[in-house]
Amino acid sequence: MVTLTEPRVLQKLDGPPWDIDAYLKVGGYEAWKKCVRELSPEQVVQELKASGLRGRGGAGFPTGVKWDKVLNHRVKEHYFVCNAGEHEPGTFKDRHLLKTAPHQLIEGCLIASHTAQAKASFIYVNHEYEEERENLKRALAQAKERGFVGKNILGSGIDIDLQVFEGHGSYVAGEETAMLESMQGRPAMPRQKPPFYPTDFGLYGKPTLVNNVETLCNIPRILYKGAQWFTQVGTEKCPGTMMFSLSGAVNRPGVYEMPMGITIRQLIETCGGGVPGGRKIKAVFPGGPAFSMITADQLDLAMDFDSLKKAGTGLGSAGVIVVDDATCMVRQTLKFSNFFKGESCGQCPPCRMGTINLANLMTKIEAGEGTQKDLDSLLQLCGFVKGTGYCTLVTGASVLVQSSVKLFRHEFEEHIRLHRCPYPAAPVDTTVH
Structure with missing residues (x-):
């Protein structure tokens, strides 16, 4: 793995993030000028395919392939949407990019919109991101004044x-x-499936290109520096860098841009400064609570889409949550189970009832009121509802519980045997940040 000697996405600006002149000094909007004056949409797609960029929103789908599908769809009315509606527990990298790199996002959106030949283009922003949204609007106004956006x-x-x-x-x-x-x-x-993808049936029922903030912030840099430059770091199948949201039991939580393929151990020790108080790592969620946990003996796993999938978990949007050995895993699992219960939209009966029943059984066991039958019912319920929803929420809720019981069954059984939580009393925090 090549060490990151310069940022691939994050760039140091000599001025506030919305200042267009500061962005222009580091090559800002040069890629967009190139697209307007030299490159055809087909050439942009080919460059993205050559770069091997994979979507940073969770699935890791090849970006160039997705763009190609919209551009060459038999239906000629297309739309573009940037998904900045980040709500994943432990994930805040898109928020960071919105706040610090609004012009880079705008440039990526312009390139995407033009390449997809979109009729209309939108940036969908989480309403809680007030400062970030204002930064974006100020940057957008400046881009319009300079003629990069508009007519x-x-x-x-x-x-x-x-x-x-x-x-x-x-x-x-x-x-x-x-x-x-x-x-x-x-x-x-x-939406109920099929149709499966917005590339076929998206906004207003038309082919729609949807990318998240981090993916789009990579685009200007790839077209400005070239696909070969982009592939100098990362792995063969997952080139480039990833913005890792690191939180939980680390000394320095935050957003870190590191090459794809960095190990979990390197991320925690080099970026996060290790675990506070000299405590040991009990578990890590490498891609947020909707993916299986890994334990302390797996810290040398590479952080890329394929390696983590092979290990039975996933990278997702790289919301890395570290859990130390002072944490009750039943309590931790209950916290995320309550999150999934509260966030279910209620459309699918298996999800609506499944998330409620999972949280109820978890509450009972954590309170010391559970039985072995409750633990059996918990796992049985996971098997019933997993993969049954229109989206992956109930599957994530099931994977969370299955992973926790598989790796830390002794803690669940200890709660049942003692009729209480064996860890020091603490209020169950049902708020997920």
């Missing part, structure tokens, strides 16, 4: 009007189809 961009005859859409959805609104539903004035509920 007849740079005298090319190209018209693109980026609109900021304030999203009032919940965790489930981060799912692409639920987000698109809410943008059309309907409840933020995932």
Whole structure:
């Protein structure tokens, strides 16, 4: 693995983040000028395919392939949406990019919109991100003044009007189809499948290109520096860097840009400064609570989509949550179970009832009122509801519980045997930050 000697996404600006002149000094909008004056949409797609960039929103789908599908869809009315509706527990990298790199996001959105030949283009922003949204609007106003956005961009005859859409959805609104539903004035509920992807049936029923903030912030740098530059770090199948949101039991929580393929141990020790108080690591959620945990003997796993999938977990949007040995895993699991219960949109009966019943059984066991039958019922319920929802929320809730019981069954059984939590008393915090 190549050490990161310069940032691939994050750039140091000599001025406030919304200052267009500071962004121009580091090569800002040069890639967009190139797209307007030299590169065809097909050439942009080919460069992205050559770079091997994979989506940073969770699935890790090849970005160039997705763009190609929208550009060459048989239906010629297309739309573009940037998904900045981040609600994943332990994930805050898109928020950081919105706050610190609004012009870079705007440039990425312009390139994406033009390449997809979009009729209209939107940036869907979490309503809680007030400062970030204001930074974005200030940057967008400056970009319009300089002729990078709006009518007849740079005298090319190209018209693109980026609109900021304030999203009032919940965790489930981060799912692409639920987000698109809410943008059309309907409840933020995932669509029944098929059709499966917004690239076929998206906004207003038309092919829609949807990318998250981090993916789009990579685009200007790739087109400005070249695909070969991008592939100098990372792994063969997962080139480039990832913005890791590191939280939980670490001395220095925060957002860290590191090469794909960095180990979990390196991320925690080098970036996070290790675990506070000299305590030991009990578990790590490498991709947030919707993916299986890994234990202390797996800290040398590589942080990339394929390695973690092979290990039975996932990278997701890289919300890395570290749990130390002073933490009750039953209590920790209950905390996230309550989150999933509260965030279910209620559309699918297995999800609506499943998340409630999972949380209820977890509450009973954590309180010392559970039985062996309750533990058996908990696992049985996971098997019943896993994979049954229109989106992955109930599957994530099931994977969380299954992973916790598989790795820390002795803690669940200790709660049942003692009729209490064996860890020091503490209020159950049901708020997930």
